[in-house]
Amino acid sequence: xxxxxxxxxxxxxxxxxxxxxxxxxxxxxxxxxxxxxxxxxxxxxxxxxxxxxxxxxxxxxxxxxxxxxxxxxxxxxxxxxxxxxxxxxxxxxxxxxxxxxxxxxxxxxxxxxxxxxxxxxxxxxxxxxxxxxxxxxxxxxxxxxxxxxxxxxxxxxxxxxxxxxxxxxxxxxxxxxxxxxxxxxxxxxxxxxxxxxxxxxxxxxxxxxxxxxxxxxxxxxxxxxxxxxxxxxxxxxxxxxxxxxxxxxxxxxxxxxxxxxxxxxxxxxxxxxxxxx
Numbered sequence: 654x655x656x657x658x659x660x661x662x663x664x665x666x667x668x669x670x671x672x673x674x675x676x677x678x679x680x681x682x683x684x685x686x687x688x689x690x691x692x693x694x695x696x697x698x699x700x701x702x703x704x705x706x707x708x709x710x711x712x713x714x715x716x717x718x719x720x721x722x723x724x725x726x727x728x729x730x731x732x733x734x735x736x737x738x739x740x741x742x743x744x745x746x747x748x749x750x751x752x753x754x755x756x757x758x759x760x761x762x763x764x765x766x767x768x769x770x771x772x773x774x775x776x777x778x779x780x781x782x783x784x785x786x787x788x789x790x791x792x793x794x795x796x797x798x799x800x801x802x803x804x805x806x807x808x809x810x811x812x813x814x815x816x817x818x819x820x821x822x823x824x825x826x827x828x829x830x831x832x833x834x835x836x837x838x839x840x841x842x843x844x845x846x847x848x849x850x851x852x853x854x855x856x857x858x859x860x861x862x863x864x865x866x867x868x869x870x871x872x873x874x875x876x877x878x879x880x881x882x883x884x885x886x887x888x889x890x891x892x893x894x895x896x897x898x899x900x901x902x903x904x905x906x907x908x909x910x911x912x913x914x915x916x917x918x919x920x921x922x923x924x925x926x927x928x929x930x
Contacts, residue, residue, distance in 0.1 A: 658833070660691035664804050670694045673704055680711055681766055683759040684802040688836045689767065689910055698895065699903070705889045706783050707770050710882060716769060719878040723765045726870040727923040736854050740930045744846035750929070753844055756802055757926040760837045764919045765871075768911060769882075772875035775907045776883035778900060783886035806842040808834065815845045818852055825859045826917050828909045835918050851925060858924070868916040875911065 663686055666674050673694070674686045693700040710716060745753065777783055808816050819838045827833045841848045858864050888894055895903070 658692055658831075659695040660688065661694040662691065662805065663801075666694070669701065673700055676708070677704060678801065679798055680708055681763060682799060683763045684755070684799045685759060685763065685805070685836070685840070687763050687767055688833065689771070689907075689915075692906075693903070696895075696899070698893065699899065702888070702892045702894055703774075703903075705892045706886050707774060709887065710770060710773070710885060711766070713882075713885075715878070715881065716766065719769050719874060720762070720765045722874045723768060723871050723919060724761065724923060726874055727761075727765075727867055727920045729867060729870065736851075736924070736928050738850070738928050738930060742850060743930075744850075745844055749844065752803070753841075753847065754926065754929060756837075756840050756843075757922055757929070759799070759802060760840070761919065761922045761926060764837075764915055764922060768871060768875045768915045768919060769878050771907050771915070772872070772911050773879035773882040774886060775904060775911060776879045777886045778904045778907075780883065782894065782900065783888040785890055786887040787890065802840065803843055805836055805839045808839070811839075811842045812845065815842050815848065818848060822852060822855060825856070826914050826921075828913050831906075831909050833914060835914060837918055837922055851928070854928075855921060858921070864917055864920055867920045868913070871916040871919050872911070875916070 661670055663674055674690075677686050677690060678684060690700055690704070693703055740750075743750075808819070811819075819834060819842065822838055823832075823834045826835055838848070894900070
C-alpha cells in the first residue's frame with residue numbers, strides 16, 4: 654500500500670476547516686476539495702492563510718481565460734483524447750453517466766484552476782511572499798452553487814482489485830519522492846468497470862511520452878499566467894502567515910504538485926471526458 658501524506662477528508666472536516674472547504678467549493682465552483690488543500694488543512698492555520706491569499710485572484714476574468722487555454726492545450730489530439738468509448742462498453746447505468754461526467758468536469762475545472770493559482774503563488778513565494786494588505790473586492794456574480802460530489806472512496810473501502818489498479822496508475826503520476834493517490838482516481842472508483850476499461854489506455858498514454866508533452870503545454874500556459882499574476886497576491890492583514898520554515902517546506906510541496914501530478918491529471922481528466930459518449 655502506498656503511504657500518503659496526512660490530510661483532512663471532506664467528510665471529516667469540522668469547524669473552521671469545514672467552513673474553508675465550503676468556501677473553496679463555492680468560490681472555485683466545483684463539488685469537491687482537491688488533495689493539496691486537504692493536506693494543508695492538516696497543518697494548523699496553513700489552509701486559512703493560503704486560501705485567504707489565493708481566493709481574491711479568482712475574481713479576475715484572466716483566470717477564466719487562462720483556464721480555457723489550459724483546457725484547449727490539454728485537449729490536443731493524442732492517443733487518449735481520440736479514444737472513444739461506446740455506451741455498451743461502459744457497464745454503467747444510464748442514470749449514472751451524468752454523474753461520471755460531472756466528476757470529470759469538476760476535476761478538470763479544479764485541477765486547471767489549481768495549476769494556474771499555485772504556479773503563480775509559488776512564483777510569489779520565491780519573490781518573498783505576498784504583501785500584507787486589504788483583501789480585494791468580492792466577485793460580483795458567480796454561477797449557481799454546485800452540489801457536492803459523492804464522497805471520495807477510501808482505499809480501504811474499495812475492492813482489492815480496484816485499489817491495486819489505482820495504486821499502479823498513481824505510481825506513474827506521483828513525483829518519485831512524494832507518493833500520492835490522485836483524488837480523481839479515487840472518485841472514479843465509484844465506477845470500477847469504467848476505471849478498469851480506461852486504465853490500459855492511461856498506461857499506454859504515459860509510456861508513449863504523450864502525457865508528458867501535453868502536460869508541458871499546460872504548464873507553459875500556467876507559467877504565462879503567473880507572469881502577470883504573481884505580484885497580485887495579498888496577505889490579508891487579519892491572517893497570520895506561517896513561519897518562514899513552513900512556507901519554505903510548502904513551496905517545495907507546491908512545486909512538486911505543479912510540476913507533475915496536477916498538470917498530468919489535467920490532461921488525463923480532459924482526455925477521459927472527451928472519451929465519454
